[in-house]
Amino acid sequence: MAWHPFRNFGLKLVALVMGTGLWFAVNGPRVDRVVTGVPVSYRNTPATLDLSKQTQFVDVHVRGVEGQVSVLQPGDIQVGVDLSGRSDGVVEVPLRADQVAAPPGVEVVQVEPATVTLLLERRDTAERTISAVPITVRNRAPSVGQIEYDPDTVAVTIRGSSAALLRLDPATVIAEVDLSGLGPGRHVLPVRAGVGGTLTTTLVRPSVVTVLIR
Numbered sequence: 001m002a003w004h005p006f007r008n009f010g011l012k013l014v015a016l017v018m019g020t021g022l023w024f025a026v027n028g029p030r031v032d033r034v035v036t037g038v039p040v041s042y043r044n045t046p047a048t049l050d051l052s053k054q055t056q057f058v059d060v061h062v063r064g065v066e067g068q069v070s071v072l073q074p075g076d077i078q079v080g081v082d083l084s085g086r087s088d089g090v091v092e093v094p095l096r097a098d099q100v101a102a103p104p105g106v107e108v109v110q111v112e113p114a115t116v117t118l119l120l121e122r123r124d125t126a127e128r129t130i131s132a133v134p135i136t137v138r139n140r141a142p143s144v145g146q147i148e149y150d151p152d153t154v155a156v157t158i159r160g161s162s163a164a165l166l167r168l169d170p171a172t173v174i175a176e177v178d179l180s181g182l183g184p185g186r187h188v189l190p191v192r193a194g195v196g197g198t199l200t201t202t203l204v205r206p207s208v209v210t211v212l213i214r
Helices: 009-027 162-167
Strands: 030-043 049-053 057-065 078-082 089-094 107-112 115-122 126-138 147-150 153-160 174-178 185-190 192-194 200-205 208-213
Touching: 049 162, 115 162, 126 162, 153 162, 153 174, 174 185, 192 200
Parallel strands: 030 078, 126 174
Antiparallel strands: 030 057, 049 115, 057 107, 089 115, 126 153, 147 208, 153 200, 174 192, 185 208
């Protein structure tokens, strides 16, 4: 049988290029890179505790083939911290390379910071009432003029851990009424209150206010 070295030359050229590219992807020069802003996830928090303060992002030093490492995004790497068996208080947890999940072929060299500091607080049912929370509005139409409230403040009762309630800044408590679709006139509207973090609102007094839109 005659040998035809140029038969299917195009297919052979494509295969050669792909093979060469694959070789460089696997065996190309290895480089180091720091991937910043990698999110940290916390799991197995004891049922009786709340995770009040934690490190949310870390920097991960990685090593690998340049073509792979250069395109890594923070979401491609996972840093997990297991809180099983932890007790309440300030907890320092070391971060090791073996706690980091990276794509195959990427070596995790180091995590910064090397230790995360957490605050675990007992989950209790303490309450605190913030008085004289000013009324604010949302969904106010551009055509709405002067607004008056009666009353113009409410008391908000909040539930959470004792330590979190003690740290609570009253200025972060929000009491608002929704003006969606409302024009001039007198309206009796429900008040919705909110507060961030692990705290929840349990009671607003009074629960409705009169809003006069001029």
